[in-house]
Amino acid sequence: MPKTNSPGLTRRAFLLRAGAASLLAAPVIIPASVRGRNGAVAPSERIQVGLIGLGAMGRGHLRILAGHSQTQLVAVCDVDRVRREEGAQRVDEISAARREAGSFHGCAAIHDYRELLARSDIDGVVIATPDHWHALQAIHAAQAGKHVYCEKPVSLTIREGREMVETVRRYARVFQTGTQYRSIPSIRQVCQFVRGGGLGKVKAAFTLWMKIEIPTLGGSYIPLDPALPAEPVPAGLDWDLWVGPAAWHDYNAAYHRNPVPGVVPWTFCRAFGAGPITNYHSHAADVMQYALGVETGGPVEILHPASGAFPTLTCRYANGVLLHHVDHWGQVKELYRAVPAEARLEGLFGGLFVGERGWITSMSGAGPIEGGPEGILREAGLTTRKVNIGANNHHANWFDCLRSAGRTSAHEEIGHRSASLGHLVALAYQLGRSLRWDPAREVFPDDAEANRLLARARREPWLA
Secondary structure, eight states: OOOTTSTTOOHHHHHTTTGGGGGTOOOOOOOGGGBOTTSSBOGGGSEEEEEEOOSHHHHHHHHHHHHOTTEEEEEEEOSBHHHHHHHHHHHHHHHHTTOOTTSOOOOEEESSHHHHHTOTTOOEEEEOSOHHHHHHHHHHHHHTTOEEEEOSOSOSSHHHHHHHHHHHHHTTOOEEESOGGGGSHHHHHHHHHHHTTTTSSEEEEEEEOOOEEETTTEEESSOBOOOOOOOOOOTTBOHHHHHTTSOOOOOOTTTOOSSOOSSOSGGGBTTTOOTHIIIIIHHHHHHHHHHHTOTTSOOSEEEOGGGSSSSSOEEEOTTSOEEEEESSTHHHHHTSOOSOTTOOOOOBSSOEEEESSOEEEOOBSSSOOOEESTTHHHHHTOSOSOOOGGGOOHHHHHHHHHHHTOOOTTOHHHHHHHHHHHHHHHHHHHHTSOEEOBTTTTBOTTOHHHHGGGOOOOOTTOOO
16 A cells, blocks of 8 residues: 555545545444333434445345344435446345334335435435535435435535525524544644644644546546547436536546446546545545634635745635645655654644644545654543444434434535635646635635636536
């Protein structure tokens, strides 16, 4: 496995060992009021859920939803017949081992998500489709009266993210963003330590923004739109519905293929994915802004390296905190000299905080939490320095809030602001210059060129 201070780090190296594990386990506290005599949740009290999207991430959600004591997965949906039929069969196999006689009548395999949303027996949906569908499907789910768990990033543009937030609120739905790293106990404790002033005033924070590989074009900090040749559409795949609201692209296996690849393949394409925002940055943005106490706001300035202000792209918040985006962890030492040369900086999905009193990490997937000087980690009061990705309670938090009508740990505003941070960074790279940002109004003051990039047109008939 490559070290995380290597410029050549790929998301695949982490997901195969760590990221996928985050969808395999979620400790749950089940209210006594919904337990049967043997401690199991009575079938009539289980949350009825539907799953939209059965790719790499969707299959992980399927295992949780089909096997969880609080839920009954009654329908799966995918535009690919192979995926949806295999998914429904897998749900039936898992459910057969846990169901009481007569309590379950089989998982439906649905082609069009609108049919799933029209079902009256579904309480909530998990959306694990490609990025270009996230916001619109969440909007349609809320309008249909369903609660929503949506994979990150929740949007491909800032405007559609805000539209989603407003719709979820209008219909009073319970929303959870799939940024589960904040729900790992050790990461949550680090965030609370930093947020509570454990490092003193935070002087700087660091997170990763690495280039992605674009077919035929090479490395890029942002997704692009390479010209890929049209290929025959696989049998059973509704390609028109897969493309949906995005600009039309002919089918190419670089976007979608069977068997399901280990990572999402389409993120390099601007029409369908958000590149680094999809691959890791949404997770990092959530963790970093949570710790900095700005999780429902955003930066006021995005400083491009061409400005000469800093050697790498940097976001400045109204309170003066600087969030530097680096290509690899070695730049924290080489360019910023922010930590001792011997400091171990490895991992993804989080970052590094440097304050008046010391420093501490919040990365996952490559070893324990690190910090300094001596005593900082003891003061942080961590139950363990180990980052156990599978030990998060992110799904359980959504389930509990469905029952209590509470607000989740990564609700719609937090999900929107986490995605927005990545969109702002990507726009600065796309324009090749610094940007001023008003996080309250969500506009670039006096910058018509940048404001035009806050939204994009949807393809008919997916205009609303």
